Amino acid sequence: MTEENALQKTNRINLLFDFYEQLLTEKQQMFCKQYFHDDYSLGEIASEFQISRQAVYEHIKRAESVLEEYEAKLGLxxxxxxxxxxxxxxxxxxxxxxxxxxxxxxxxxxxxxxxx
Structure with a gap:
């Protein structure tokens, strides 16, 4: 993924997050805020919550998927x-x-x- 595509994806996720944040689980909200809004790395988040980077990655990927599902259904x-x-x-x-x-x-x- 190019840097421009990564930035577009991040911007889209941030916008979706603004619309649908309250529909995510508490963990998904925390991880997305730190990863997309605060620009923390997976390692930094994992260290803070004492879980693996893979677990953080899976929570974030699931949250992205859920955000896209809500947008597909609601179109806000x-x-x-x-x-x-x-x-x-x-x-x-x-x-x-x-x-x-x-x-x-x-x-x-x-x-x-x-x-x-």
Missing amino acids: LGKYEERQELLQKLDRLLEGLDAPNREAAAKLISRLNELD
């Missing part, structure tokens, strides 16, 4: 990304409006952004 990340893309398009369309309409539309966009 996909909906969020689509909403962000649409909001960016709306922002660009605002430039062509007259001042009163631009202000009204900007307020609506701001409200939509607050929903996240």
Whole structure:
């Protein structure tokens, strides 16, 4: 896996974790936070919890799988990304409006952004 792919994967897992963290087990939450958010190595996590690196790896891989399963079923990340893309398009369309309409539309966009 290239460094760019690894970074994309890490970013995706972090986003999925933000949406579905509470649906993971306590251990999965701890290990994912330390591995993906805090950038701990498998060895560092294993040492802290006095388990093998393989056990940490398996917990993290299982958590990744569960996160992807939740996303496949619920699609929260996909909906969020689509909403962000649409909001960016709306922002660009605002430039062509007259001042009163631009202000009204900007307020609506701001409200939509607050929903996240």
